[in-house]
Amino acid sequence: MTELRLIFYSYGQFYLRHKGLLLLFMIGFSLGSALISAIYGLNLEASKRYSNSSALLENPVTHFIKPQLGEERIAHELWQLLSRQPNLNLEPVLEGRVQLEDRRWLSIRGVDLLKWVKFGNGGSEQLNQSQPYRGRLFDMVFLDPKVIARLGEKAAQQVVKIDGTEYQISPMAGLGHQALMDISLADKLLRANGELSFVEVIELDDANAKSLTVMLAQKARLESANDQAFDTLSGPFFFNLQALAFLGYIVGAFLSFNAIKLAVAARKKLQQQLYVLGCQQRRLTQAVVIELLCLGFISAYLGTLLGVSLANLLVTDVGRVLRSFYQLDRGLVVGFDYSMVLLGFALNTLVLVCFLVSQKTIAPKFQKRALGGLLGISIAGAIALWVNADNKFTALMLCACVLVVFFMITPSILKGVFSYLWPTRSPLLLWMKADSKNQINELLSAVLATLMAMGAAIGMQVMVNSFSTALDSHLQKRLSADLYIRPSVISERMENELTRSDKFEKVGVYWQAQTELLQNTERLPVKLVSFGQSAKYHSHITLLGQLPVSAVHIGPETSGKVARCMVNEPGWRIYGIEVGDIIELQQGAKSMSCQVSSIYYDYGEQSATLLVTTSQIENAKFAYEAFGYSLTLKQHQDIDAAAQQLKDTYGLETSQVSVNKTFKAFAKQLFENTFKVTHALNLFIMMIALFGIWVSFLTLGRQQLQPMAVLQTLGVTRSQLFWSKLLQAGVILMVTTLLAIPLGIMLGWVLLAYVMPIAFGWSMALVLSWPDILGFCLVVLFLALIASALPLIKLIRRNVADSVASL
Template identity: 30%
Template sequence: MIEWRLAVITLLAHYRRHPWQLLFLLLGMVLGASLLVGVETINQEARARYAASEDQASRGEGWQIQPHQREGFLDQTLWINLRRSGIDATPVLDMRLVDSQDRPLLVRGVDPLAYVGQLGRPTGSSEARAWVDTRVAASYGWQDGDNLRFREDQTLGPLQLIEDLGPWIHTDIATLSELAQSGTRLSYLNLPALSPSQLDTIRQALPQQARLMSQGESTQFGQLSASFHLNLTALAMMALAVSLFLAFNALRFSLTQRSALMAQLRSLGIGQPALVKAVISELVLVGMIAIPISALAGSQFARAWMPQVQMTLSSLYGFNGLLSVENLLLPLGLATVVILGAIAMVLGSLMLDPRVALSLGFRSRQQRQQTQSLGLLALGLVLLLVVTVGASLVATTGMALTLCGLLLLAGAAMTPQWLQLCCRAVGRFRLRSALGQWALTDLDEQQRTTRVAMIAVMLALAAAVGMRMVVGSFELALEGYLKQRISADLYVRTGGDDHALWQSRLSTLPGITTITPFRHQRASIQGEAGSIASLGDSAEHYRHLPIKVADDDWSSTLFDGGCLVNERTQLMADLSLGQQITIGDTGQPPFSCTLVGVYYDYGNLKAQAFISPLLMQTALGEVPLAGYSLSVSEATRQQVYQSLLEWLSPAQIIQRERIRNLATTMFHQTFAVTTALNILTLLVAAVGLFASLSSVEHHRLGQLATLLALGITRRQLLLAQLAQLGVIALFALILALPLGMALGHLLLDLVNRVAFGWTMPVHYLMEDWPSLLGSLLLALLLSALWPLWRLSKAPVSQLMKGDS
């Protein structure tokens, strides 16, 4: 016990002389851990809300009345009739509006007294006409009392900022109805716990186009969004892995620098077991300091990201629950688990390092460096083989992301041998300059000291290249998809009005070349929740669909009991052309159709099928008309739009460019979180290189002092070391490019297909590579400049003493 205590005190005294090493060790643990803690705090909070919603639904404590049509509305008369029957129904109107800066906003009309009262918060100023979450407001730059401006000089406000209100801007339902000119429409009605007699009363009062359901019954949020949360976790794990290289580097060089001190301790009688326990205690003590810091930083990250994540969950998955970080207990627990796991990984890696093994007295491991490098190369090749074979066997998102992790691990394992081969090959060149020849010859030794940091840089860049491929490919696919799918000039939502009346109205308008009616109904397709729809009674109305695969005569068989399904449905239910498909959960008996084609449907996370109007009418009776899509000549487009405003509100008429811009904006918002995580990972890698160079040069002080004593100027020495670092970084980047391309392929071909049900062409986006690689190399050199400059400025006498 005395030996252990003396060893701990002696080892910790080292950090009084080298506080930077302690700081870098803490940074290595805190940076990645805080990112992972922040992401997992969001994920755990979302899962808890999902579970609460499903539990509420199973107990029947909350009910909703929703329209049968996926994008339909209820009429206010239903709400009035229920209130007259003594049932406390609360109306809600949800609208997606675009402000004057073309930003999509989620606006919810409610009864403000009932809604804000339920939150237990005062309504504040009586002048407030809209309520918004403080973090949402901060992301848009809004202040208390501001007014929101929309197109056509419409305004909403003044605003009142409230904590933890979610992604929706709340306002009085009458205000929103007037703003959107939605008339008497409602999105849904919220109901409290109901008695059996009240349930019977409501069911009898429901119109044909409405249905009663438990809150949370219609959407299994946990299942739908599982892939989204898993992707965030995978990116955060990537950041943690990169940051652990920083922690490993800092502790490795700290122990290497103290090798003489450890030898003295052993010569004084302190045994090897006590010395190893002291090193473990040192790391655990640093971890105990890192835990509360990681918890605090992680909770702040979670608070900052929560509005964006909530916007994504609401827009893509239909989840409208409130996410919040109420206390530090969850982040603290997560930080403890993550930090302890990180300590175990760093310790395990350290014990396999030859330099550290020598410092701790494991002399037999000193000779293993070359064997280790070859062993890691073999491991990397085996992992590549596993990834190649496993790619054809993937069935779940977890398996797909595991293969991505194995691919990155293979790259990390092969990096040491790759850097060694490249540096030795370059070292064989002969230069006339003595300093240049030294720089080339010394490359192999330099890569040994920086290889851990270079592995982190290589992994971060590979992840950046892979994600850029995913985002770019998705963006290009979405652009082409929107041009084909959103092909009509105007989309009109008539709200179930008489078809004959609207056909008569539209036929009188000039320049309309095609009128396509649209009916939409919630349904399940082969057990997958989603919807069915029908367009016109000829193939002309369906040719805008981006067909992936179809029968040669699908345009005729579609009207003979056939159906088209989206790609997600085909992949999730493993469907093939000609197969009979069962459609149910429509409020009518199930019916079947024959699969005649599959179409791309990016952004839709639910099943969908198109059937003919005749089949829909035969199976479901008269389904209310949702609206029309109109192809209009450019010369009369504005005139037709103005004529439609005489019969409909602006909210019921959607112009093609507006819906395309909205879809593109929502796409960028969805990827904002992953882009932020990617940038943070690159920053962590840059900090890791900075820390590595600040620590690694200490054991080369004598060599640098000799060069200075031989007449090499400090400027020459600094440039030579920067050139060495640039060459080694370039070798790491050369390996990162194919690794990132392979990662992008896995993410597009496997993760997207399994998680979301989408496939798309892979675009390498090589035109982006020069700027990406150039900016990263510049960032790496800038991060290395200060420690190398600081070292080059130290007096020769100080360098000879071994302390910079």
């Protein structure tokens, strides 16, 4: 132990003299785990969102009691019956929207705040901070500070006015977009008359769940907290984010690898001195391993802190996407968790093991055979997966095989570039050409990290551009009406008046009914959607075969002909509803049947959806929600005049009337929000790769002192030396960039052809935007040259006499 203590003391003194080296080492390890910790943290918080009840008490919610399909709320009589059960721990929740005095809408959630006083935990911390208003707890509105800032001056004064009454505001971080209040106040504002949106059941076991299901028969539904729509729909979203984060970690691992190499190379002389002074080689090895493990753990801890900060920066965009597309029902606030530290430490340890293994000397013959075998296996695996990939894991394995193939061929291509006969007789260029063959191995980790980062970014760019192009075409046809209105009250009289109007050629509706499909002993939630009474009102739908929608595809049951319906692409790809299937849909005790006639594109929707006519929904007596009307103007009608007339006639607000162009822009903006997170992750990955290039050239510079000193003594000027070394770096980075383009296109193709249909249920054509791809490559190449030039400048400025003295 004395020997180890002395060795560690020497290491400590070394780092005190080389603080920059220690900082570089820590940054290299921390950045690698920060990205994956951020995504892991978001996923962890989403999975743990029911560990606290809606009243912010530490009561894990295991089940929900929800209204029957087609109903909006739970009856007050049922809640009275449930609340009298002695073995149930229940928390009632009432949700809705209220209009503020400035005519904006605020989402509210009412819970039993009396439990804050009773149990003295959870939200009671906020209660203690609001002592002046403690007596008015049940008339207080709790809002997230971000929502308060968005509401403007009145909210900043800690007051909000609803229905002519002012209510005190108390800020509470982490509430998300909903205001929290006592359920009695929410009942008053929503005029719910004791009805509830749902009831949270705390820690319900299986035996009690069965008896509760019997009690709720035909009155409400009991759902497990693990079977909520968000958990099913958001799986592909988090899966893709995790895959991208893991890709970022691999880029970070190359950076960490370089940091270890730099630290070990800088300490090589110290290790020799300790050995000469009598330290055993075994003890020196143990000390290095313990040191690297300790630094790896500290770096994982720092990386987790950085990851939590990054996750909370992303959580606003992520939360908006998850609410819009994946039915997230709670706000997310990512907190520190030691499982994130352990994940980062495990990955850092893996990098350390790879480094220690790489230090073992392997005969070139066996090394060549191993690399050749790996290349062959990767090519064979890519071909096999290209034919057979049918799930998310095999699709991502195909991406991994493509990456490995490019990893294998990149060193050979780089060496081949410097092996060809160059059309020059310049001694300096010929020296640079010969020197490059040796430097490629030293720069290989940075080159591969840059290749992966650029390939991933280009692949994501290809996917986003293809999706944007497909979405433009989709919206162009899907949103073909001239005006869209969403009145507060929808009536048959209003529809008849619009239909009889001489301004409109076609008046479509948007109806939606929640139903269930019994599939393999499991109940699959299915949305029924209708735009009108016949195929004419569904002509804006695009079928997979690009055929026009006709009565063959959609229509009610007639003599000798079963009712026809159309399933969306996710319903076919993800949930297995096939063309020709006769399916029976249920809504409580009511049911209807239809035969699936075709499949239609439905970008943005991930749940199973069926298109039917309005008469089919009415004949089945299903409860449905009518959202509004789509209006197609007759020729020569002025759209602005028609919109103004609708506002005047029906008392509509500007926000309730949308013209085609505005509605499309809003829809596209909503979709673009889904890619903000991926763009941020790609930017972070590229920053790590560029940092890795800088570290690699910093490491290489230490090994270049002697050959550069020789050249300077032979008369080569600093300027000539700098430009020749920069040219060397430029050639290597240029070849890497050229290889990244086909890699990115192939990754983009895999994402579009496999990952997107399998994970999200959408298919689309590959679209390449060469100006965007080449522009991105030029920017990255320029930044990479700057990153490589910075260590060279420091090296060139070194005193020639000092360099010669080191020979």
